[in-house]
Amino acid sequence: MNRSKRTLPLLIVCTVSLLAIAAASWWFRPWSPYSPNVMTKLLHPEYRLQNFRQMEKVFPFRVIPASAEPFVFPHGTAASLPESFSYDGRIIDTQEFIQRSETTGLMVLQQGNNLFEQYFLDAQASDRFTSWSVAKTVVGTLAAIAQAEGHIESFDDPVKRYVSELEGKAWGEVPIRELLRMSSGIQFDETYDDKFSDINVLFYRTFLLGQGVRDIIADLPAARPAGETFAYLSPNTQILAWVVEQAVGEPLSEYTSSALWQPLGMQDDALWSVDQSGVEMSFCCLNMTLRDYAKLGQLYLQQGVWRDQPLLPQGWVKQSHQLQPLEPQKPAEKSERDYGYHLWMPKNAQQEYFFNGVWGQSVWVDEQHDVVIVKTSVDPLFRQHMGEMIAFMRAISSHIGNQSSAAAASH
Numbered sequence: 001m002n003r004s005k006r007t008l009p010l011l012i013v014c015t016v017s018l019l020a021i022a023a024a025s026w027w028f029r030p031w032s033p034y035s036p037n038v039m040t041k042l043l044h045p046e047y048r049l050q051n052f053r054q055m056e057k058v059f060p061f062r063v064i065p066a067s068a069e070p071f072v073f074p075h076g077t078a079a080s081l082p083e084s085f086s087y088d089g090r091i092i093d094t095q096e097f098i099q100r101s102e103t104t105g106l107m108v109l110q111q112g113n114n115l116f117e118q119y120f121l122d123a124q125a126s127d128r129f130t131s132w133s134v135a136k137t138v139v140g141t142l143a144a145i146a147q148a149e150g151h152i153e154s155f156d157d158p159v160k161r162y163v164s165e166l167e168g169k170a171w172g173e174v175p176i177r178e179l180l181r182m183s184s185g186i187q188f189d190e191t192y193d194d195k196f197s198d199i200n201v202l203f204y205r206t207f208l209l210g211q212g213v214r215d216i217i218a219d220l221p222a223a224r225p226a227g228e229t230f231a232y233l234s235p236n237t238q239i240l241a242w243v244v245e246q247a248v249g250e251p252l253s254e255y256t257s258s259a260l261w262q263p264l265g266m267q268d269d270a271l272w273s274v275d276q277s278g279v280e281m282s283f284c285c286l287n288m289t290l291r292d293y294a295k296l297g298q299l300y301l302q303q304g305v306w307r308d309q310p311l312l313p314q315g316w317v318k319q320s321h322q323l324q325p326l327e328p329q330k331p332a333e334k335s336e337r338d339y340g341y342h343l344w345m346p347k348n349a350q351q352e353y354f355f356n357g358v359w360g361q362s363v364w365v366d367e368q369h370d371v372v373i374v375k376t377s378v379d380p381l382f383r384q385h386m387g388e389m390i391a392f393m394r395a396i397s398s399h400i401g402n403q404s405s406a407a408a409a410s411h
Contacts, residue, residue, distance in 0.1 A: 071265025076113030085395030132357030140342025241282030
């Protein structure tokens with residue numbers, strides 16, 4: 001056989017082998033603790049339970065240190081949960097719903113006292129549960145603080161005033177207020193069930209291809225004028241965080257530490273997942289303990305005052321849960337809940353509002369009953385369970401309120 005003919009198959013085999021080795025090396029990345037092999041398993045049924053409370057093993061992160069003066073909620077008289085609650089004409093067993101919605105942690109405060117704290121599915125008090133979009137309310141809160149401190153002159157200012165990189169782009173003309181109201185008018189598909197939707201592609205490009213989250217969204221076009229319709233888009237929060245960071249002149253995690261974590265007496269380090277350039281994925285991915293989530297809810301319940309010191313601007317809490325006069329782009333977007341300034345309210349709210357994230361993360365605040373409830377979950381059916389979740393929270397609030405009233409009357 002001709003030597004060249006014998007050499008050609010060998011070259012092909014060697015080339016294919018080298019390509020296979022290169023692909024495997026990229027996929028598993030032995031030089032890094034973060035690899036596509038791990039990241040693509042984030043939501044896999046076999047791994048998501050652990051991933052949601054160990055996100056530091058999936059994505060890079062920035063630490064928000066625990067407070068130098070940690071605050072621990074005092075324990076009140078232990079409270080029970082209602083045995084059942086009603087929803088849509090049905091009586092639902094409370095424990096069955098806790099199990100069916102794959103709850104990992106549940107905590108109930110009243111008047112700032114810890115009345116109930118329980119963990120499920122092998123979770124522990126020391127676990128840092130991932131927030132998903134609960135982080136959006138944190139970013140909205142930071143924007144309010146930055147505005148009160150004079151870093152942001154007005155929420156009617158356009159984004160470009162603070163983020164010069166967005167001058168000449170659609171984002172640059174959007175007023176900050178419309179980011180808070182989720183009415184930027186920017187074109188983006190937030191459909192989580194579609195593997196190739198904009199939100200899922202954003203994750204692919206950020207964590208698999210190593211692109212910066214800001215670079216990915218900076219050139220998104222406008223679909224309609226800002227301020228016309230409600231459309232829940234994660235990039236709104238990412239841009240809002242960029243505004244805050246530029247306005248205050250420090251990374252988002254550092255400002256979170258000084259503005260919230262230290263004064264609130266957060267007991268544990270929190271971790272904020274970042275892209276490969278170190279920018280916080282601010283629309284999601286804040287990882288913290290159940291007790292520290294509860295402090296955020298209690299801060300809102302106390303109208304932004306903590307240990308007799310105002311941390312939030314006067315009137316912000318009330319303003320943030322006022323219904324915004326916007327028509328939803330998609331009818332289902334506000335079917336069982338309404339939106340304020342980066343804060344949700346249940347339909348027909350009675351001094352109730354909540355931080356909320358996909359897969360069943362909620363920080364519920366009920367001013368009427370002086371109650372805060374935190375529920376973390378790994379619930380793939382969280383959308384179907386939204387109405388039940390609201391009924392569940394209301395039932396607990398009412399039940400705790402009635403128990404408190406009965407105890408007070410007995411004395």
